[in-house]
Amino acid sequence: MSDHILVPYDGSEPAESALEYAFENFSDADVTALYVLSVPEGYWGAFEGADDEISDEARKRGESVLEEATAVAKEHDIDDFETELASGTPDHEIVARVEEEAYDTVVIGSHGREGVSRILLGSVAENVVRRAPVPVMVVR
Numbered sequence: 001m002s003d004h005i006l007v008p009y010d011g012s013e014p015a016e017s018a019l020e021y022a023f024e025n026f027s028d029a030d031v032t033a034l035y036v037l038s039v040p041e042g043y044w045g046a047f048e049g050a051d052d053e054i055s056d057e058a059r060k061r062g063e064s065v066l067e068e069a070t071a072v073a074k075e076h077d078i079d080d081f082e083t084e085l086a087s088g089t090p091d092h093e094i095v096a097r098v099e100e101e102a103y104d105t106v107v108i109g110s111h112g113r114e115g116v117s118r119i120l121l122g123s124v125a126e127n128v129v130r131r132a133p134v135p136v137m138v139v140r
Helices: 013-025 052-075 090-100 115-121 124-131
Strands: 004-008 030-038 081-088 105-109 136-139
Touching (some): 004 013, 004 090, 013 030, 013 105, 013 136, 030 052, 030 090, 052 081, 090 105, 105 124, 124 136
Parallel strands (some): 030 081
């Protein structure tokens, strides 16, 4: 039995499906939706915070997405629901949260990329599956 579920949530249809799956299949668990503000790595990462307006816009977007997640929770009559906002590389931040906090399972949506686009763009879900120290459920 999983007691604490982490659901990475970006407002996409697969993320909403993952959140609903967590509510429906882990009804006794505490569920947390995590939105990660993507921060560029390498050269561009050195300029993080250089444009606070963009950072504020990104934060507002993240808060708005998490409000959508809260609305989904209310639709499922879930009162005990948490949201978190983080910044970094999404797959790294998700795995770091799992390692640092007491999550038992990750339920993540898959964007269903296939073929060349999956190879070129990579996959947050795939990286989380490979690196997370807890079970990961990928919902399509």
